[in-house]
Amino acid sequence: MVEASSVEIRKVNKYYGPFQALKDVDLTIPPGKVTCLIGPSGSGKSTLLRCINFLEEYDSGEIRIDGQLIGYEAPGRKMSGRKLRAMRRSIGMVFQQFNLWPHMTALGNVAEGLVRVRGLRKAEAETRAAEALAKVGLADKMGNHPSRLSGGQQQRVAIARAIAMEPRLMLFDEPTSALDPELVGEVLNVMKTLAAEGMTMVVVTHEMGFAAHVADQVAFMEKGELVGVDSPAGILHHPEDIRIQGFLRTYHERNSF
Amino acid sequence: MFSLSTFLDAFWPLTMAARYTLLVSGLGIALGLVIGAFVCVLALSKSRAARIAAAVWVSYLRGVPMLVQLLVVFFLLPVIGIDVPAIVAAVVTTAIVASAYISEIWRGAITALPRGQAEAAIAIGMRPRDSWIRIILPQAVALSIPQLINELILLVKASSLVSVVGVMEITRASQAQAGVTFRPLEAYLAAACLYLAINLCLAALGRWLEHRMAV
Numbered sequence: 001m002v003e004a005s006s007v008e009i010r011k012v013n014k015y016y017g018p019f020q021a022l023k024d025v026d027l028t029i030p031p032g033k034v035t036c037l038i039g040p041s042g043s044g045k046s047t048l049l050r051c052i053n054f055l056e057e058y059d060s061g062e063i064r065i066d067g068q069l070i071g072y073e074a075p076g077r078k079m080s081g082r083k084l085r086a087m088r089r090s091i092g093m094v095f096q097q098f099n100l101w102p103h104m105t106a107l108g109n110v111a112e113g114l115v116r117v118r119g120l121r122k123a124e125a126e127t128r129a130a131e132a133l134a135k136v137g138l139a140d141k142m143g144n145h146p147s148r149l150s151g152g153q154q155q156r157v158a159i160a161r162a163i164a165m166e167p168r169l170m171l172f173d174e175p176t177s178a179l180d181p182e183l184v185g186e187v188l189n190v191m192k193t194l195a196a197e198g199m200t201m202v203v204v205t206h207e208m209g210f211a212a213h214v215a216d217q218v219a220f221m222e223k224g225e226l227v228g229v230d231s232p233a234g235i236l237h238h239p240e241d242i243r244i245q246g247f248l249r250t251y252h253e254r255n256s257f
Numbered sequence: 258m259f260s261l262s263t264f265l266d267a268f269w270p271l272t273m274a275a276r277y278t279l280l281v282s283g284l285g286i287a288l289g290l291v292i293g294a295f296v297c298v299l300a301l302s303k304s305r306a307a308r309i310a311a312a313v314w315v316s317y318l319r320g321v322p323m324l325v326q327l328l329v330v331f332f333l334l335p336v337i338g339i340d341v342p343a344i345v346a347a348v349v350t351t352a353i354v355a356s357a358y359i360s361e362i363w364r365g366a367i368t369a370l371p372r373g374q375a376e377a378a379i380a381i382g383m384r385p386r387d388s389w390i391r392i393i394l395p396q397a398v399a400l401s402i403p404q405l406i407n408e409l410i411l412l413v414k415a416s417s418l419v420s421v422v423g424v425m426e427i428t429r430a431s432q433a434q435a436g437v438t439f440r441p442l443e444a445y446l447a448a449a450c451l452y453l454a455i456n457l458c459l460a461a462l463g464r465w466l467e468h469r470m471a472v
Contacts, residue, residue: 089382099373
């Protein structure tokens with residue numbers, strides 16, 4: 001296992017025109033730990049996650065990965081594309097809609113980055129891609145195109161695509177939200193394995209069970225603000241903030257029958 | 258009375274003339290693909306001036322009848338000192354008209370791809386160039402095949418217009434044939450059969466390509 005990254009988020013602000021999507025967000029993500037971001041839709045948790053690998057550009061504040069500022073050379077001065085790509089190489093990302101490339105097989109999807117970004121030879125890339133696919137339990141589906149895979153299998157290929165690059169940090173943007181309920185478990189299990197190996201993970205999720213059992217810390221966001229960060233028990237069982245209490249009440253009501 | 262022998266006799270001269278139909282539409286689409294790709298790049302560019310240039314190009318070429326454009330090109334070229342045979346004016350007109358439609362077909366195919374396709378490439382640190390070549394374009398081209406075949410079929414039919422500047426393609430040859438035999442019905446029916454045969458072949462080619470490139 002490669003070394004795990006830490007992330008320091010300091011006073012981050014993000015605007016879409018007049019709308020402020022992130023308001024002075026502060027969050028420390030310790031190395032080798034799982035941080036879950038929860039909160040209502042539109043609270044800014046996906047935006048914050050996407051700022052960590054600079055898929056979204058934050059407007060002010062700092063996000064540092066292992067001490068290195070991402071996206072900017074200095075406040076207000078953008079980083080070169082080459083430097084940004086170098087930083088992104090060690091940050092894996094998994095999307096809600098999987099975003100697999102439909103014209104490539106599962107193996108092709110995983111090997112592509114190894115060839116184009118890491119510069120491996122095709123044969124070597126495919127060997128490593130096959131290992132990554134085996135790790136997520138898809139050794140027998142390597143030759144399938146995404147359209148021939150279930151949602152859960154597609155998301156596992158997407159995870160394999162990310163881990164094959166040997167990242168030190170993994171970002172998950174609602175990885176199970178697009179899945180049928182019976183397929184959620186297989187994806188969460190792969191994520192639990194990664195967590196157990198000591199990967200630094202930031203997970204935007206509505207899976208409170210995952211947050212409760214796998215996360216080391218849980219951050220609650222609402223209206224672009226980070227309302228609270230605590231242990232899973234602290235946030236999910238003994239929340240002090242009235243906004244967190246309200247969110248959890250709604251969550252429990254929706255999930256009781 | 259319909260004369261079967263006159264009808265059949267018309268096929269030989271018309272098939273000879275079909276070479277020009279295929280030349281005009283084939284070269285027209287080939288050059289149209291190249292110019293269309295360039296116009297598409299302008300249309301998707303960050304530069305406002307480039308986008309305006311592309312919009313003007315597309316609006317003019319889509320908004321003016323091809324016959325009128327053909328006549329404009331045919332009579333404009335000598336005025337600006339370029340003396341070329343009618344066939345060149347025909348190919349140039351066909352190519353630029355095709356480029357307008359093709360650039361729109363490609364722009365549509367590229368913008369129809371989910372944003373997440375490129376994001377997944379960016380997120381693993383892929384260079385923009387690789388993301389275009391490996392991720393975006395293969396999907397956009399595959400998506401655009403049915404529309405490109407459609408455009409090619411339209412061009413084969415539109416190539417009948419170049420008969421007015423004297424290119425001896427199927428339509429003009431059938432007019433000549435009708436003049437010689439005094440049997441217009443047989444001549445034009447033979448022309449219709451030839452056009453249909455060509456376009457059925459193109460449609461079959463399109464289905465084969467679609468099948469091959471299906472994602």
